[in-house]
Amino acid sequence: MIRLANVNKVYDGKYALRDINLTIKKGETLAVIGGSGSGKSTLLQLLVGLIRPDSGEIYIGGQEITHLSEKEMDKVRLNMGMVFQYSALFDSMTVGENVAFGLREHRKLPEVKIQRIIKEKLDLVGLHGVEKKLPSELSGGMKKRVGLARAIAFEPDIIFYDEPSSGLDPITTVKIDELIVDMQKKLGVTSVVVTHDMASACRIADRIAMVYEGDLIAVDTVERFQQIEDERVQAFFKILHTEKTERDE
Numbered sequence: 267m268i269r270l271a272n273v274n275k276v277y278d279g280k281y282a283l284r285d286i287n288l289t290i291k292k293g294e295t296l297a298v299i300g301g302s303g304s305g306k307s308t309l310l311q312l313l314v315g316l317i318r319p320d321s322g323e324i325y326i327g328g329q330e331i332t333h334l335s336e337k338e339m340d341k342v343r344l345n346m347g348m349v350f351q352y353s354a355l356f357d358s359m360t361v362g363e364n365v366a367f368g369l370r371e372h373r374k375l376p377e378v379k380i381q382r383i384i385k386e387k388l389d390l391v392g393l394h395g396v397e398k399k400l401p402s403e404l405s406g407g408m409k410k411r412v413g414l415a416r417a418i419a420f421e422p423d424i425i426f427y428d429e430p431s432s433g434l435d436p437i438t439t440v441k442i443d444e445l446i447v448d449m450q451k452k453l454g455v456t457s458v459v460v461t462h463d464m465a466s467a468c469r470i471a472d473r474i475a476m477v478y479e480g481d482l483i484a485v486d487t488v489e490r491f492q493q494i495e496d497e498r499v500q501a502f503f504k505i506l507h508t509e510k511t512e513r514d515e
């Protein structure tokens with residue numbers, strides 16, 4: 267379970283996040299949606315302990331993290347998988363080396379076991395026989411899959427996704443969304459997906475949280491979220507419907 271209580275983060279005298287109260291249940295997928303500069307990345311950075319709030323508390327699995335030392339935070343992070351925007355793979359390493367990177371850094375495992383984990387995680391994300399390839403030999407969608415395989419190598423309880431569909435065409439986006447849902451079903455992980463894509467959010471999430479200029483303005487199930495009359499929420503659905511109409515014409 268993840269919980270934020272009265273969390274504030276200020277940059278240059280301006281709230282990046284203001285009085286955020288949010289609980290993410292174990293095993294649920296929460297999509298955090300919002301426009302540019304609304305505070306989504308700040309929220310993600312707070313949850314993985316890359317930055318600290320100016321005030322408020324953040325609990326990960328019952329542990330309050332805002333006062334942890336870097337070393338203690340590293341331990342908490344071992345239980346978190348992170349899937350970065352644009353995959354963030356090491357270009358000079360093979361796919362297999364990328365997937366095993368964290369394992370080799372943090373766990374002393376025999377090479378046979380590492381090879382087995384690489385294969386198992388790549389299989390889970392639907393990639394076969396690519397261990398020896400370099401990231402430059404893969405499509406954008408495949409790179410995202412490798413990023414996900416790396417994130418689940420440690421078998422984390424929580425996966426954070428930062429704009430998983432950025433840079434992908436609409437069809438590949440849907441496939442990655444299906445993979446995120448699949449991961450939740452197969453691994454039972456808690457997922458937080460930061461996105462500005464409402465269509466993705468609706469496909470992936472159990473609940474959607476919307477941030478607007480640093481405020482958390484709505485949190486609800488996908489179905490109920492669509493009924494919220496707030497015009498800032500509806501603006502996102504309008505874009506969605508316009509895109510759909512344009513595609514159908």
Ligand SMILES: Nc1ncnc2c1ncn2[C@@H]1O[C@H](COP(=O)(O)OP(=O)(O)OP(=O)(O)O)[C@@H](O)[C@H]1O
Nearest residue numbers: 277278282300301302303304305306307308309462
């Ligand atoms: N390191 C920083 N220094 C100063 N201001 C920052 C910093 N990080 C974020 N901000 C400011 O905080 C606000 C929220 O930014 P944030 O990056 O969280 O938004 P976002 O929703 O992730 O936007 P985008 O979708 O464009 O990535 C913005 O006004 C931004 O300029």
